[in-house]
Amino acid sequence: MDFLSYLINGLGLGSVYAIIALGYTMVYGIAKMLNFAHGDVIMIGAYVAFFAISDMGLPLLPAILLSVAVCTVLGVLIERLAYKPLRSASALSVLITAIGVSYFLQNAAQLLWSSSTKVFPSVIANGGISSGGLTVSWLTLITIGVCILVMICLSLFINRTKTGRAMRACSEDKGASTLMGINVNRMISITFAIGSGLAAIASVLLCAAYPSVYPTLGAMPGIKAFTAAVFGGIGSIPGAFLGGLLLGVIEIFAKAYISTQLSDAIVFAVLILVLLIKPTGLLGKRIREKV
Amino acid sequence: MDESRRPVLEVRELGIDFGGLTAVNDLNMEVYRGEIVGLIGPNGAGKTTVFNMLTRVYQPTRGSIIFDGKDTTGCSVVDMNRAGVARTFQNIRLFSGLSVADNVRTGFHGRIVYSPFEAIFRLPSYRTKERLITGQMKELLEIFGLSEERDNLASNLPYGAQRRLEIARALATQPKLLLLDEPAAGMNPQETQELMAMIRKVRDHFNTSILLIEHDMKLVMGICERITVLNYGMMLAQGTPEEIRSNPEVIKAYLGD
Amino acid sequence: MGAEKKKIKLPVFLTKPRYRSRVASFSIILAGWLILEIMMHTGNLSSLFTSLLVPVCCYIVAAIGLNLNVGISGELNLGQACFMSVGAFTAVCLSGSMAGSVSSPLLRLILAMVAGAVAAAFFGLIIGIPVLKLEGDYLAIVTLAFGQIIKSLITNMYLGFDAAGFHFSFVDNKVELQPGGKMLLNGPMGATGTERISTFSAGVVLILISLIVVFHLMYSRSGRAIMAARDNRIAAESVGIEIFRTKMLAFIVSSCLAGAAGALYGLNYSTLVPAKFDFNTSILLLVYVVLGGLGNMTGTIIATVVLVLLPELLRSMQDYRMLIYAIVLILIMLLTNNETIRTWTMRITRKLRRQTNG
Numbered sequence: 001m002d003f004l005s006y007l008i009n010g011l012g013l014g015s016v017y018a019i020i021a022l023g024y025t026m027v028y029g030i031a032k033m034l035n036f037a038h039g040d041v042i043m044i045g046a047y048v049a050f051f052a053i054s055d056m057g058l059p060l061l062p063a064i065l066l067s068v069a070v071c072t073v074l075g076v077l078i079e080r081l082a083y084k085p086l087r088s089a090s091a092l093s094v095l096i097t098a099i100g101v102s103y104f105l106q107n108a109a110q111l112l113w114s115s116s117t118k119v120f121p122s123v124i125a126n127g128g129i130s131s132g133g134l135t136v137s138w139l140t141l142i143t144i145g146v147c148i149l150v151m152i153c154l155s156l157f158i159n160r161t162k163t164g165r166a167m168r169a170c171s172e173d174k175g176a177s178t179l180m181g182i183n184v185n186r187m188i189s190i191t192f193a194i195g196s197g198l199a200a201i202a203s204v205l206l207c208a209a210y211p212s213v214y215p216t217l218g219a220m221p222g223i224k225a226f227t228a229a230v231f232g233g234i235g236s237i238p239g240a241f242l243g244g245l246l247l248g249v250i251e252i253f254a255k256a257y258i259s260t261q262l263s264d265a266i267v268f269a270v271l272i273l274v275l276l277i278k279p280t281g282l283l284g285k286r287i288r289e290k291v
Numbered sequence: 292m293d294e295s296r297r298p299v300l301e302v303r304e305l306g307i308d309f310g311g312l313t314a315v316n317d318l319n320m321e322v323y324r325g326e327i328v329g330l331i332g333p334n335g336a337g338k339t340t341v342f343n344m345l346t347r348v349y350q351p352t353r354g355s356i357i358f359d360g361k362d363t364t365g366c367s368v369v370d371m372n373r374a375g376v377a378r379t380f381q382n383i384r385l386f387s388g389l390s391v392a393d394n395v396r397t398g399f400h401g402r403i404v405y406s407p408f409e410a411i412f413r414l415p416s417y418r419t420k421e422r423l424i425t426g427q428m429k430e431l432l433e434i435f436g437l438s439e440e441r442d443n444l445a446s447n448l449p450y451g452a453q454r455r456l457e458i459a460r461a462l463a464t465q466p467k468l469l470l471l472d473e474p475a476a477g478m479n480p481q482e483t484q485e486l487m488a489m490i491r492k493v494r495d496h497f498n499t500s501i502l503l504i505e506h507d508m509k510l511v512m513g514i515c516e517r518i519t520v521l522n523y524g525m526m527l528a529q530g531t532p533e534e535i536r537s538n539p540e541v542i543k544a545y546l547g548d
Numbered sequence: 549m550g551a552e553k554k555k556i557k558l559p560v561f562l563t564k565p566r567y568r569s570r571v572a573s574f575s576i577i578l579a580g581w582l583i584l585e586i587m588m589h590t591g592n593l594s595s596l597f598t599s600l601l602v603p604v605c606c607y608i609v610a611a612i613g614l615n616l617n618v619g620i621s622g623e624l625n626l627g628q629a630c631f632m633s634v635g636a637f638t639a640v641c642l643s644g645s646m647a648g649s650v651s652s653p654l655l656r657l658i659l660a661m662v663a664g665a666v667a668a669a670f671f672g673l674i675i676g677i678p679v680l681k682l683e684g685d686y687l688a689i690v691t692l693a694f695g696q697i698i699k700s701l702i703t704n705m706y707l708g709f710d711a712a713g714f715h716f717s718f719v720d721n722k723v724e725l726q727p728g729g730k731m732l733l734n735g736p737m738g739a740t741g742t743e744r745i746s747t748f749s750a751g752v753v754l755i756l757i758s759l760i761v762v763f764h765l766m767y768s769r770s771g772r773a774i775m776a777a778r779d780n781r782i783a784a785e786s787v788g789i790e791i792f793r794t795k796m797l798a799f800i801v802s803s804c805l806a807g808a809a810g811a812l813y814g815l816n817y818s819t820l821v822p823a824k825f826d827f828n829t830s831i832l833l834l835v836y837v838v839l840g841g842l843g844n845m846t847g848t849i850i851a852t853v854v855l856v857l858l859p860e861l862l863r864s865m866q867d868y869r870m871l872i873y874a875i876v877l878i879l880i881m882l883l884t885n886n887e888t889i890r891t892w893t894m895r896i897t898r899k900l901r902r903q904t905n906g
Contacts, residue, residue, distance in 0.1 A: 034688075100874050268697050271693050276682075400776075410768030461786075
């Protein structure tokens with residue numbers, strides 16, 4: 001029974017990672033950049049949801065919607081102001097700019113809302129479903145449910161809509177997409193918007209589980225989710241889901257069966273092992289250089 | 292046995308598949324010492340793939356490559372170069388961040404060897420060997436008319452000079468067999484003429500055999516002693532320029548039915 | 549006769565770019581050293597700046613190493629801080645255990661730095677084997693992963709030293725020491741009670757040594773191979789360069805320098821926590837390298853000094869200083885990399901150069 005409950009908790013944590021990892025992987029797929037500021041968008045999302053619920057007294061759903069709206073705008077704004085002027089620059093320059101944006105968001109949050117930790121109100125009822133010796137909290141069920149919903153919506157969007165197809169075309173070949181009349185800049189903006197919106201959803205799920213809000217809140221989930229994206233093969237959307245879920249399960253199992261202190265080390269060791277066996281992640285494509 | 296009649300390269304029943312698609316099949320050919328051999332064929336015939344197998348960038352699926360009397364199965368790209376195969380690339384591959392001089396110097400990597408320790412502590416052996424490298428590098432640049440460009444970045448050279456630099460770099464590895472992949476691509480007739488003279492000079496001066504891929508028939512017919520024609524990954528014909536010129540199969544492959 | 553005299557032949561170290569960069573970086577370091585030493589002795593240097601001198605040297609050395617890895621070898625490394633960590637804690641433990649047997653602090657510092665460098669180089673070798681089998685962003689994430697692993701391993705290490713020798717335990721502290729014994733590593737609390745033996749002069753010497761090592765390596769057979777492998781992997785192999793071995797050399801030298809820098813850093817503070825060398829420190833070093841220019845060692849030195857001092861100089865801005873730091877960072881990247889601005893600056897420098905030449 002323990003095993004099963006760990007597994008479900010792992011899937012719950014993994015669902016959050018998966019939703020965040022989507023933001024990394026989609027942006028990487030289309031803009032070929034590692035968006036290090038993505039974790040800090042989560043942090044902003046958490047603060048917005050916090051103020052919406054505690055100060056403005058909004059119910060949960062409108063608060064989430066507000067958070068999603070703010071993060072979406074923020075994501076697009078960051079892309080426009082900081083990344084778009086560097087479209088032709090080296091990947092490393094864009095990376096450093098993303099780090100600058102990350103510092104900026106963290107310090108802005110600290111100035112605006114102080115560095116002290118705020119306690120996120122409990123938004124999802126305690127308790128859950130029990131059957132036999134197994135208890136699954138509502139929160140875990142909702143988190144997994146949200147993740148599945150996001151997965152279905154996103155794959156429908158990517159595969160069935162015209163915009164989704166245009167986005168895939170851009171990630172394959174930007175030049176050819178432009179020739180086909182696709183507005184590449186618009187597609188990149190949409191990608192950032194979706195990724196940041198998902199980050200807001202993830203932030204609420206994260207804070208419901210770990211109810212403290214502070215300026216560097218996004219750093220560790222950011223790194224973990226980024227790892228998850230690489231784990232699944234960066235650039236691949238199903239890969240981000242798979243990577244996120246696996247990472248969550250591994251982390252919970254490592255904590256339960258091996259050592260709490262070493263759980264992070266174990267997660268990263270598994271990542272290294274996977275990459276040694278499959279150098280482009282679980283579902284990543286290998287591009288053969290033409291000689 | 293006459294030294295010149297011993298093949299430096301023997302290719303036996305060579306073939307490669309890419310995911311079920313056969314790119315080259317059942318290729319037999321040889322290159323003798325001091326010979327200039329042409330490898331021609333329509334676009335997509337698999338010529339560059341042959342080069343990639345000869346240098347072991349791709350591992351062949353079937354057949355064997357015997358270089359200098361030794362079977363090369365299991366060799367890496369580096370092993371092939373150490374054994375004496377050097378090449379140029381269809382899409383020029385220079386070290387763009389290095390100067391012209393340093394591009395040639397890298398060519399001596401496997402020939403004039405010293406350890407990083409000798410370099411860090413600037414031991415006397417470092418100085419003697421660097422002097423040796425620089426001396427030979429200057430000679431090569433002189434031959435290829437690149438002395439003036441010595442300190443420029445390789446990426447700043449005009450196209451023709453980049454092709455010459457690639458040949459110079461390949462020769463620095465002191466090859467027994469030099470593979471030239473479309474050396475005249477993008478050159479005007481004047482430059483192509485000079486290139487022909489240069490290829491002959493390279494063969495005589497460096498005592499090396501040359502296998503070249505080229506679309507410029509004037510160049511191929513002008514300097515190659517023997518020609519192998521590829522079509523759809525298969526060998527279509529082999530022989531002297533005169534034989535190839537009058538071969539009806541070859542004419543058909545090039546002009547269509 | 550007069551016309552002949554006008555043509556002054558400049559010495560070779562001023563005309564050739566490869567010598568020019570070396571002369572520039574050496575003179576900056578030596579001039580900086582001289583000025584700061586004078587200021588220190590005349591009492592013109594605030595205690596805040598004095599306390600920053602050694603850390604700046606450490607960051608410079610680690611950043612020079614990282615530049616060898618990122619700029620010269622072309623592999624993105626997001627875990628340079630973990631090699632500093634290995635060097636620092638090796639040095640602290642060694643220095644702590646030698647306190648009784650080696651009395652000269654300078655000798656102890658040198659031994660500890662050598663040990664730190666060797667330990668970090670060894671870790672570089674072990675980590676390099678899996679890391680350098682990968683490419684591009686996958687390689688970067690594995691360096692990040694190793695950074696996290698090393699950090700959490702050191703966070704869980706307990707090491708004590710007494711008359712009977714070393715006592716070690718992992719995860720749970722089971723070290724029991726005889727009276728007079730000393731805890732060298734104390735899990736998340738790291739090392740405490742370290743004797744502070746690092747000096748600014750040692751830092752300057754370390755910078756000079758690392759510059760010599762990197763420059764001597766760059767302008768040699770191995771250095772050319774490293775750069776060739778970076779510029780064109782397949783062409784490099786085709787001239788007989790073993791890519792893995794070559795990249796490994798750069799990786800090991802880079803981690804070795806970080807280890808020496810970490811050793812100096814560790815021995816500059818009485819307490820040192822493993823969390824000091826986290827992902828953020830690795831990123832900070834990367835920022836110095838990219839801002840200073842890939843492959844440009846002089847640039848790395850200047851960028852490190854400026855960026856370490858910038859938050860201190862902005863102290864009057866109080867709460868806003870880190871925000872301004874972030875904005876400055878973004879603006880520099882935008883200004884130096886935007887196509888329009890770059891062509892504009894290039895035109896100006898070309899004009900200036902023509903004027904000075906003509």
